[in-house]
Amino acid sequence: MRCKPIDMFRKDIFIFRLFFTLMMVASVAVQVHAQDAVYTDTIYEKSWMQKTVERLDSLMDHPLLKTSQLAMMVYDLTADSVVYTHNERQLMRPASTMKVITAVAALDRLGSNHRFRTTMRIDGSIRDSVLHGNITFKGSLDPMFSSVDMQKFVAYLQNKGIKTVDGDAIADKSMKDTLRFGEGWCWDDDNPVLDPLLVDGKDGFVDKFRTVWLAGKASGKGTTAVSHGLCDVMKPMMKDSENLYAEAVFYQLAASVAAGRPATARHARAAIREVVKKMGKSPENYRFADGSGLSLYNYVSAELLTSFLRYAYGKKEIYKHLEQLLPIAGKDGTLKKRMRKSPCEGNVRAKTGTLTGIISLAGYCTASNGHKLAFTIINQGVLTNKPARDFQDQVCGVLCSQ
Secondary structure, X not given: OOHHHHHHHHHXXXXXXXXXXXXXXXXXXXXXXXXXXXHHHXXXXXXXXXXXXXXXXXXXXXXXXXXXXXXXXXXXXXXOEEEEEEOOOOOEOXXXXXXXXXXXXXXXXXXXXXXXXXXXXXXXXXXXXXXXOOEEEEOOOOOOOOHHHHHHHHHHHHHOOOOEEOOOEEEEOOOEOOOOOOOOOOOOOOOOOOOOOOEOOEOOHHHHHHHHHHHOOOOOOOOOEEEEEHHHHHHHHHHOXXXXXXXXXXXXXXXXXXXXXXXXXXXXXXXXXXXXXXXXXXXXXXXXXXXXXXXXXXXXOHHHHHHHHHHHHOOHHHHHHHHXXXXXXXXXXXXXXXXXXXXXXXXXXXXXXXXXXXXXXXXEEEOOOOOEEEEEEEEEOOOOHHHHHHHHHHHHHHHHOO
């Protein structure tokens, strides 16, 4: 009976030790959980995504946006997820970022090996150095056909022993319709002429031929066909935003749909709409007027432009060409003087756009976390260009910075 209190005492000690042990285990578990939570929160607070969103949110208080409209979308191509949006579905005029749509559609439908051809055909016979017949030129709206190329045609005739032509020089312009300007172009702009036969970017092909022919300065073997590659044409179109070159590509798209008939803007729009369908979107929700972005009738969204960039990125053959064609921040093209001495220099590759009241930018960059991003920024209703460009450069700075 004397041992009973001792047994009870031991039992109490055992229970106390068990309780203490359980409390210690629970305490450690809570501490570990708390440490994990703190660690997770710390990582999340320092994540690139959160910092980027917060910085972009702060830009939404920019004074520029109090009197103008903004549409913007940033997409993480590596993670395949949206980073940031602001009025991304709002329809706006794209200005020259329309050229991104034209370029992607052309690379997708025509392929990078497609060529613009200008040909010369001789009809009749040659007797005593006289061509008794006609010379017919057929063009495809090649914006790169030059006076040097014309000399190659003349050299061919001279090498055939032709000194006089008893016939006509005929310009075959059946490649496209007779419209010389695009739908929705302003009459007071410096608009390119949409003529299938161009020399040095201007019409008057036959007159130029006669001038070179009479000068008699051509040399070399000569040829009856001159051609230039699609990517060669698209380089000045994208780097320097040459509108004529963009419209030339636009009408090559049109010709691919017209199938031998005179190509029209309607045919080119059909080709672009087909690409929009491939992306799973409804083309009737947008309006495509021309290939350069000169038209005031183009209406697209930041989401659609970003979708074109995403589509191109997903097609290796398209992306490898498009990436090389885009202006590089601080290095060349229309971005040569922008974003210098910043994380964007040499990183941002994007197409610029400028119309009265509109500044736009659409392209790619690599974020500090190594992810590839596609982005579109459209500022509409701006009275001067510089504040909008500065705003866009700030956005790019956020995307590229640590």
